[in-house]
Amino acid sequence: MDTDFWIELENTYKDRIVERQELHAKNGEGVLAGLPGSELACKELMEMVIQFICARYPKQFKRDNNILVNNILGTTTDLSKTEPLVVLLRNVPEDFGIMIRDHKTGRYVLRAGMVFSSVGWKISEKMGMGLPGIHKVVPDYKEKMEFSMDR
16 A cells, blocks of 8 residues: 555545444444553544645645644544544544454454444444454455464
């Protein structure tokens, strides 16, 4: 993936942000959730995304200390008072899953994230699972993909 295009803004940006906020209001932890211990990873993701969007889209986004200014939506977000995944929900039309290594097994498990794009997929049902559990229903995952993905 070309890192210049990690997050792209399309002409549907405003509508997608509104739709995602409505889905969150309706489905809560079904679309956005985090387990205890994932707070620093969520904050790190938020910081990386904000740094990227402010550099890639300087007319649309600006960071002024702890305030994120979104010129597309005409909003400001206090980063010190808003949960990191909620900041992303309100400003970035992308899904994110945060996998953190389990210190007991050495395998990565889903600890936090926000998924709005997958029909019938509830992040709250996948929390704490590793890649094999998350992809259990994917045809041929175990035979063809598990070894190369679950490292």
